[in-house]
Amino acid sequence: MKSLNLLLQRLADAGPEFVVIGGYAGVLHGSSYVTNDLDICVVLTRENVARLRTALADLNPVHRLTHQKLSFLKFPPADQDLANVYLETDGGIVDVLGSVLGVGDYPCLRQHAIEIPFFGRRCWVMSLEDLIKAKEALGREKDLLTAKELRAIAAKRQKDKPTA
Numbered sequence: 001m002k003s004l005n006l007l008l009q010r011l012a013d014a015g016p017e018f019v020v021i022g023g024y025a026g027v028l029h030g031s032s033y034v035t036n037d038l039d040i041c042v043v044l045t046r047e048n049v050a051r052l053r054t055a056l057a058d059l060n061p062v063h064r065l066t067h068q069k070l071s072f073l074k075f076p077p078a079d080q081d082l083a084n085v086y087l088e089t090d091g092g093i094v095d096v097l098g099s100v101l102g103v104g105d106y107p108c109l110r111q112h113a114i115e116i117p118f119f120g121r122r123c124w125v126m127s128l129e130d131l132i133k134a135k136e137a138l139g140r141e142k143d144l145l146t147a148k149e150l151r152a153i154a155a156k157r158q159k160d161k162p163t164a
Contacts, residue, residue, distance in 0.1 A: 003092040004038045005119065007059075010091075011040065012121040014055030016048040019109045021100055021134065025126040026146055028116060030153045033146050037093035041126075043106045044082040044098050052096065056089055064088035102137025103130045128154050 004024060011018060019042075020028065023035025042048055053061075053073055061072035065086045072087055085096040099105040103126075112127040126134070128150060135147035 004035070007038050007056075007089070007091045007094055008123060009119050009121065010055040010059075011052070011094075012118065012123055014051045016042050016051040016055075017106070017110075018042040018096075018124065019106065019113045020123055020125045021097065021109065021131070022095070023146070025131050026135075026150060028125050029128050029131065029150065031146060031149055033142070033149065037095060039095045039097065041097050041100055041106050041109050044085070044096070046078060049082060049085075050078065052085075056087070056091075056094070059089035059091045061087045061089045061094070064093065100126075100130075100134045102133045128157075 008020065008024075018040040020039070021041050022037070022039030023031075023033060024038050026033060027035060042052075057073060062069040063072060063075065063086065069088075072085065076082065083098045085094075087094045087096070100109060103109060109126055109130060110124060112130050113124040114127055115122050116125055132147050132150045132154070135143040135150065
């Protein structure tokens with residue numbers, strides 16, 4: 001988890017607007033399920049890709065879903081558009097997505113995201129409700145179990161909420 005914290009700090013410092021999604025968002029909401037990667041949703045403009053490259057430059061980012069470990073610093077060329085980027089770095093795995101199944105793209109996520117303090121920074125995290133939708137839309141056993149736990153967390157929060 002320590003390396004994921006480092007990755008998140010670097011991304012927050014580099015300046016691309018992003019929303020933390022996936023398992024790490026679940027952990028930030030109180031899930032007990034452990035994750036080994038950092039998933040974020042971002043608009044993959046050329047400027048944001050440049051910021052991502054700056055944030056990860058000294059961590060040797062390579063594309064992890066290719067047979068050849070192509071450097072993210074060199075490939076794809078700066079003028080090529082991207083939809084998703086799946087990276088392996090010396091600090092851990094980072095998946096950079098343009099949209100989330102069951103929820104939508106960055107503007108949709110950002111609309112409901114919550115801002116949390118994080119090591120002297122502020123980060124946007126996918127809302128609990130959107131995270132549940134995304135986990136259920138994925139439909140994998142581990143995601144359905146996480147969604148069940150997240151629903152219990154949401155119900156407890158609702159129960160503990162002061163009434164007016």
